[in-house]
Amino acid sequence: MKFRKIVVGLAALACAASVWAQQPIIIKFSHVVAPDTPKGKAAEYFKKLAEERTKGRVKVEVFANSSLYKDKEETEALNLGAVQMLAPLSSKLTSMGMNEFQVFDLPYIFDSLDQAHKVTQGPIGKGMLKKLEAKGMTGLAFWDNAFKEITANVPLRTPADFKGLKMRITPSKVIDAQMRALGANPQVMAFSEVYLGLQTGAVDGQENPTSNIETQKFYEVQKYMTMTDHSFHNYTLIANKKFWDGLPPDIRATLDGAVRDTTTYFNSIAQKDNDDALAKIKANSKMQIVTLTKEEKAGFKKALIKLHTQFEPVIGRDLIQSIYRETNFDPNKL
Ligand code: LMR
Numbered sequence: 001m002k003f004r005k006i007v008v009g010l011a012a013l014a015c016a017a018s019v020w021a022q023q024p025i026i027i028k029f030s031h032v033v034a035p036d037t038p039k040g041k042a043a044e045y046f047k048k049l050a051e052e053r054t055k056g057r058v059k060v061e062v063f064a065n066s067s068l069y070k071d072k073e074e075t076e077a078l079n080l081g082a083v084q085m086l087a088p089l090s091s092k093l094t095s096m097g098m099n100e101f102q103v104f105d106l107p108y109i110f111d112s113l114d115q116a117h118k119v120t121q122g123p124i125g126k127g128m129l130k131k132l133e134a135k136g137m138t139g140l141a142f143w144d145n146a147f148k149e150i151t152a153n154v155p156l157r158t159p160a161d162f163k164g165l166k167m168r169i170t171p172s173k174v175i176d177a178q179m180r181a182l183g184a185n186p187q188v189m190a191f192s193e194v195y196l197g198l199q200t201g202a203v204d205g206q207e208n209p210t211s212n213i214e215t216q217k218f219y220e221v222q223k224y225m226t227m228t229d230h231s232f233h234n235y236t237l238i239a240n241k242k243f244w245d246g247l248p249p250d251i252r253a254t255l256d257g258a259v260r261d262t263t264t265y266f267n268s269i270a271q272k273d274n275d276d277a278l279a280k281i282k283a284n285s286k287m288q289i290v291t292l293t294k295e296e297k298a299g300f301k302k303a304l305i306k307l308h309t310q311f312e313p314v315i316g317r318d319l320i321q322s323i324y325r326e327t328n329f330d331p332n333k334l
Helices: 002-022 038-053 071-080 090-096 099-105 113-120 123-135 173-181 191-200 210-215 241-245 249-284 294-304 317-327
Strands: 025-030 058-063 137-147 149-152 166-169 185-188 206-208 224-226 232-240 288-290
Touching: 025 038, 038 058, 038 137, 038 249, 058 249, 071 090, 071 232, 090 099, 090 123, 090 173, 090 232, 099 123, 099 173, 099 232, 099 317, 113 123, 113 137, 113 232, 113 249, 113 317, 123 137, 123 232, 123 317, 137 210, 137 241, 137 249, 149 210, 166 173, 166 191, 166 206, 173 185, 173 294, 191 206, 206 210, 210 249, 232 241, 249 288
Parallel strands: 025 058, 166 185, 224 288
Antiparallel strands: 137 232, 149 206, 149 224
């Protein structure tokens, strides 16, 4: 009788194990932007590749537009293992103590996406991603969106135009200093609250790439957009390290390949998506586009370039200098 009980028990365990073995590995991927943006599209592209290439052994659940977690919450959720993947604006990782990830916020550090790719997709970027492991994150990739523009209800042509404006910013000490250098009052606000903040006047303006400005309809509550291209907007694709290290080796290798191909996809669509968003804003909204003269652009650069040395103690002089070398940075070049 006892032997029979053991056999029945083992059979039940084997059955449970086989059911468990058939359960897909769930990856919750949370982000704060609209689906029709480079990051939104890349999250869905990764989902497709991951599910197809693992033949259903992995299921990716994408939660767009802050539908699961808002800005600050999402990095905490990743830490707790409540979500498995994120792609926050790189400087939002300062909330995890990664101050050097603010380097991408330094005004005018890149003057083209190609220059940015040399850094983010090369050895400098690889070294930065590796550092995330100490904080319990697996740094998977950099997704290079585009350059930021600035919206407000007054035309912004010179630093003096910013005086006294309440400008919404992401939680970056560099962007805080940038707005103060322009005479504005920076206000950190979650991305999901920006439209209402602009509509109610809680803030007077904000900065983002055109794809975010268009998909969040900021043009409905902002009269002007100045094409400053003053700073680079890139994302760090991260996973919860305990989760990623715990994946079966064959699954992890397949997902690493899906990450590589999704990064190539993201970096191939970003500029066009932002150009298309600008065209939509021009065609469908009353927001006036302010194009700066060479002199006006030089005025912004002159007012902001000092942040590079000001933030050496925070970001690290070596990292900044390595980027200069990699891109032949010229502080006087516009
Ligand atoms: C913002 O908060 O303005 C952006 O970082 C949103 C995003 O993820 O592009």
